[in-house]
Amino acid sequence: MNAAGMLIVVVIVVVTALAFDFTNGFHDTANAMAPSIATGALSPRAAVAIAGVLNLVGAFLSVEVARTISSGLVDEARITPVVIFAGLVGAILWNLTTWFLGLPSSSSHALFGGLIGAVLVAAGPEAVHAGTVVTKVVVPAVVSPVLAGLVALSATYLAYWITTRADPVTAHRGFRAGQVVSASTVALAHGANDAQKTMGVITLALITAGVLAPDAGPPLWVIVSAGLAIAAGSYVGGWRIIRTLGRRVSDLERTQGFAADTTSAAVILTSTHLGIPLSTTQVCTGSIFGAAAGRRLHVVRWRVAGQVALAWTATLPAAAVVGAAASFVATRGPEGVVAVAVCGSALAAGIWFAARRNPVSAVNVNDLPEPPGPDRTLTAP
Amino acid sequence: MSVDWGSLGIVTVVGAATALTVVTLVALAVVGLSDRPDGSSATGRAVAGLCLLAVGVIAGYGLYVIAA
Numbered sequence: 001m002n003a004a005g006m007l008i009v010v011v012i013v014v015v016t017a018l019a020f021d022f023t024n025g026f027h028d029t030a031n032a033m034a035p036s037i038a039t040g041a042l043s044p045r046a047a048v049a050i051a052g053v054l055n056l057v058g059a060f061l062s063v064e065v066a067r068t069i070s071s072g073l074v075d076e077a078r079i080t081p082v083v084i085f086a087g088l089v090g091a092i093l094w095n096l097t098t099w100f101l102g103l104p105s106s107s108s109h110a111l112f113g114g115l116i117g118a119v120l121v122a123a124g125p126e127a128v129h130a131g132t133v134v135t136k137v138v139v140p141a142v143v144s145p146v147l148a149g150l151v152a153l154s155a156t157y158l159a160y161w162i163t164t165r166a167d168p169v170t171a172h173r174g175f176r177a178g179q180v181v182s183a184s185t186v187a188l189a190h191g192a193n194d195a196q197k198t199m200g201v202i203t204l205a206l207i208t209a210g211v212l213a214p215d216a217g218p219p220l221w222v223i224v225s226a227g228l229a230i231a232a233g234s235y236v237g238g239w240r241i242i243r244t245l246g247r248r249v250s251d252l253e254r255t256q257g258f259a260a261d262t263t264s265a266a267v268i269l270t271s272t273h274l275g276i277p278l279s280t281t282q283v284c285t286g287s288i289f290g291a292a293a294g295r296r297l298h299v300v301r302w303r304v305a306g307q308v309a310l311a312w313t314a315t316l317p318a319a320a321v322v323g324a325a326a327s328f329v330a331t332r333g334p335e336g337v338v339a340v341a342v343c344g345s346a347l348a349a350g351i352w353f354a355a356r357r358n359p360v361s362a363v364n365v366n367d368l369p370e371p372p373g374p375d376r377t378l379t380a381p
Numbered sequence: 382m383s384v385d386w387g388s389l390g391i392v393t394v395v396g397a398a399t400a401l402t403v404v405t406l407v408a409l410a411v412v413g414l415s416d417r418p419d420g421s422s423a424t425g426r427a428v429a430g431l432c433l434l435a436v437g438v439i440a441g442y443g444l445y446v447i448a449a
Contacts, residue, residue, distance in 0.1 A: 074438075119409050143389055155401055162409060174410060174414065258404070271396070271444045274392060276385070
């Protein structure tokens with residue numbers, strides 16, 4: 001590929017990486033803020049504003065770019081800017097699909113899946129480390145929501161038990177304040193972790209294209225743009241997923257919201273500190289289900305849990321399929337990259353416009369569709 | 382192929398202990414600050430203050446972990 005072609009590819013990769021960062025932000029706003037919005041601890045607009053600001057602040061807290069953007073799942077020596085681009089396309093389209101369906105799925109797993117599919121096509125199956133996929137994706141994906149769910153269940157039960165005779169107004173205010181603090185902590189941690197991924201992706205693309213030296217860190221414009229993209233995405237708010245986690249799982253009370261957010265913050269910070277790759281989405285989702293079950297087991301809508309589990313199971317293979325298809329076309333040359341960019345943009349726009357037929361926003365995020373029932377006008381005496 | 386069960390175990394124990402401790406402390410603070418028929422006691426407010434101070438220390442350490 002000549003210099004001009006490489007420059008076009010690098011520009012497309014950077015724009016695509018920032019688009020992924022944006023979807024990551026709006027997809028994951030629900031992790032931190034869904035319980036606060038559902039319980040009324042924060043208004044929807046205030047919640048996404050706080051999430052946006054704290055994600056931006058988090059992006060600047062650490063500039064230590066991960067040494068590997070794929071966590072060893074694939075042979076990184078085989079990764080080229082075109083492969084990164086194809087992987088990003090797979091991740092973005094899967095993120096948009098699950099957002100459209102209102103299902104919380106891991107943006108990191110979508111990125112890994114996209115990269116795995118792209119590398120499979122570009123470099124063959126030997127470039128994918130199947131064992132690492134099991135140990136770093138599959139096992140944590142099973143363990144983290146169960147762990148978070150059990151802790152949140154215990155914490156919720158404990159909170160209700162201790163405050164049985166407490167003044168309801170004081171309990172309401174106390175848990176509201178606690179929920180705001182713990183949700184903010186989750187948002188800050190999210191910015192610190194997830195904005196790093198995009199910084200790493202862009203930096204690696206610039207290094208492989210020869211724009212940056214091999215040991216270079218992210219330039220300031222990369223840090224700023226990644227922080228702004230994830231903050232903007234958080235502020236836009238993935239309202240469909242916020243509705244699912246906040247309203248469709250169960251009718252959360254503030255005690256439960258506080259227990260869920262505190263559990264999420266504790267587990268995410270502990271795993272970050274120890275370098276264990278747990279998905280923020282899966283931890284937060286597990287916490288919300290656990291907190292819901294901690295009040296009464298039967299008030300949890302387990303059908304929603306089944307839908308979420310299905311989305312988690314499908315994330316890696318689905319993003320891999322799209323990443324593989326994108327890689328197949330994009331590796332044909334600069335024309336292929338442009339074709340994938342155009343097709344990917346068209347599909348993303350199609351999902352966006354389809355979502356507008358049944359919009360969920362700050363105004364109606366806490367409204368649930370009416371359950372099906374008899375038409376009262378027909379049964380009137 | 383080996384799963385780092387040791388680290389996962391530490392995450393389980395430390396995460397659970399931290400979450401349960403913070404929730405317990407805030408719940409105790411709520412009880413301490415609750416109005417009683419004979420008026421909220423000074424002891425209750427003092428206990429609540431200590432609990433919230435401890436929560437503040439834990440939250441501060443959490444922020445340190447994010448930034449470090």
